[in-house]
Amino acid sequence: MAQVLEFKLPDLGEGLTEAEIVRWLVSVGDVVAVDQPVVEVETAKAMVEVPCPYGGVVTARYGEEGTELPVGAPLLTVAVGASAPAGESAPAAAAPAPDPVADSAPTPARDPAPSREGASGNVLVGYGTGAPVARRRRVRPPVNGARTAPSAVRGGGAAGAPGPVPGPVAVVSPLVRRLAREHGLDLRTLTGSGRDGLILRCDVERAIREGVTASQTEGATVATASTVGTASTPAGTSTAATASTTRSGATRVALRGVRGAVAEKLTRSRHEIPDATCWVDADATELLAARAAMNAAGGPKVSLIALFARICTAALARHPELNSTVDTAAREIVLLPEVHLGFAAQTDRGLVVPVVRDAHTRSAESLGAEFARLTEAGRSGALTPRELTGGTFTLNNYGVFGVDGSTPIINHPEAAMLGIGRIAAKPWVHQGELAVRQVVQLSLTFDHRVCDGGTAGGFLRYVADCVEQPAVLLRAL
Template sequence: MAQVLEFKLPDLGEGLTEAEIVRWLVQVGDVVAIDQPVVEVETAKAMVEVPCPYGGVVTARFGEEGTELPVGAPLLTVAVGEPSAQEPEGSGNVLVGYGTQAPAARRRRVRAGAPATAARNGTARPEDAAPPRTQVTASAPAAPAVADGPVPVISPLVRRLARDNGVDLRQLAGSGPDGLILRADVEDVLRANSARAAVTAAPAERTAPVAAPAGRTPVATGAPAGEVRIPLKGIRGAVADKLSRSRREIPDATCWVDADATELMRARAAMNAAGGSKISLLALLARVCTAALARFPELNSYVDTEAREVVRLGHVHLGFAAQTERGLVVPVVRDAHARDAESLTGEFARLTEAARTGTLTPGELTGGTFTLNNYGVFGVDGSTPIINHPEAAMLGVGRIIAKPWVHEGELAVRQVVQLSLTFDHRVCDGGTAGGFLRYVADCVEQPAVLLRTL
């Protein structure tokens, strides 16, 4: 006799209490295996798949795509058969963001055309189950949209933007790879709709209340045509909260210096010409940061406000700012002080790709002790960034550009970069901050200085 078990949204860890349903990976009537991912959710930290610890037939789902659910709310129910003596009812291995610990063989999918039977611990009658469907996972390559299939969209933020403004994604031809719909595609439609509304609307209509799409805050009377409101939820909301807290709590100050990066660029070119894995400029700057933090440990710390203590840390977990379609994220390289330039290059590349695809785990987005912000990629020279709370400092790196520079007593064209250090004035004074930044600049100008700490 079949037993119906309820699977609830599990504890997400890292203090997270809710998640938004991005995409269901199963339908009512589908047969699922133990630890098969059944839904893709977005938290304030990352976008992950949630595996179900039961095997059987899906009898109900709770919540449509775009719905926010609190931890402990029902996700779905599964009808399972009588458990055997050898097989448990469920694996219990639900670890959001980290996958499960079940053997790979048990994480099989039901493919189209397969018999409608429950996996391992239960048997479903054909008349109780809907025809099997091909399962779609978040890691699968994006495919062109079909009439009843998923629409390839680059991020949940873009999907939400379209939904909140009544844009039918199935009518769009994405400009990304393989027809992937980008944020710019949706914004183009919104601008076109706004322009048409401006041309056709009568004066009286323009001052009338504007009806908001379902789930949206109504637009005030007299609001400009085409106004778009984007909820501060998910990663964007988490970033907003963290930056606001940093600005409220941390008395920050910034100092900066121009440095001649010509020799650093030459050193990198020589490393890469020698063969082997290519070394990134970010990795070399990270190596400089860890050497500087060893000399000035005051900046690798945080303030315990309740205890009124500055806590200095014995390890460097280096965060780096990464701009993605889903917003600003700060992945963390663990134990950066123990890595060489080649290892740092590889880890930066891995985390950057995970940030781009939205697959960073909560553990890869938390625990940083110092942040490296390479805003030069945006073509700017300087910035006074907000410190990544609860850290004590952030090193900013502007673009490296050819400029006139006095070198060895003569005017020459050199590769110049502006470096900035934003620091928590509670952990150190300007002398310490200036010493840190000057050491970083010396290493950039004369990479041989690093040999003392290698």
């Protein structure tokens, strides 16, 4: 007899709380094998394929392509021990209809410890699945006779909102709580559409839209009663905010996926890091000549960004304060032993920052090859979460966009970022005479908590010296 098991969106690691369904790889009625990828999802870190730990017939899918699901929400159900009829797939009518809101689907039968024949262990995205492991789940005791979501927490009240409702607020995603807090919405006044009254993101967004509509209606009534033909702004709402809501023809783009992750990280950096920037112009003529000579000698071609990366690792060895992070809870600066070098790469899906692991141990040729591999993976959306996290210092080559300078935002929780402008022919005093030289502007944005201007200036000056006289770098090897 077939047993219907529910497969939920697994914890994808790195603190991710939700993912967007990009493409289903199976349909209702398909037969899937253990650890077969069943759906492609986009997280705030990367695009990944999620393997199913059960083998059997797919009986239901929860969520259409483009839907965002929180971690722990059902993805699909599989009839373990069943098989599709020969020559055809199992009829979709025999399975529950797919529902875009995962938590509103009926609860299938569950097996807390599936057998090895029909299932593997917990899913670990990017590494496959392994043997069955013990699963533990903390469940809160019932409150007033009602079931409560495992991750339920109490929501904060907003000024002017109705009084608190007894019992915890069923909210899984911290993003949902933050969205409600930013719009002054009391979660205790909402009724969740998820299982057990779980409040989902769509519930909060619906409440926000209803609140905006009510404010606009009230404002229109006041305008009509006071002055005919005069626009009225609802109380507590700025004119700019009202215009953005009512302007016809406006296009709204959701801040989610990679774009949302970048926005959140940059905002956090601005809020938490007291940054400062210093910059210097450097004559890169000799560096370009050295690169041309290296490439003319044969072997793998050395890119300019690889040379700057090699210079950075040498500079960080002299100024390790800039390869650190700040532990705010312990009020300590943590100096990191390895240099995991991030670099900004623009893709069709937005800005990504892949990380070259152990950059301090690599040659210029090895750095160049890794830059090329990660850039191509970023353009195709194939970067893994590990390749996008764990950086200790970032290199930002905005010169490829044809600009001379910038003040980059530090990639939180790192302590510094080096920006490289375009290399352009400019008049320059060389050996006491005016000459046309290839000049580049270098800028260093640093966390002023980890060092003062003397350290930052020393780092940047050493980088500039290596650019102007590549032989300086040889002394560091």
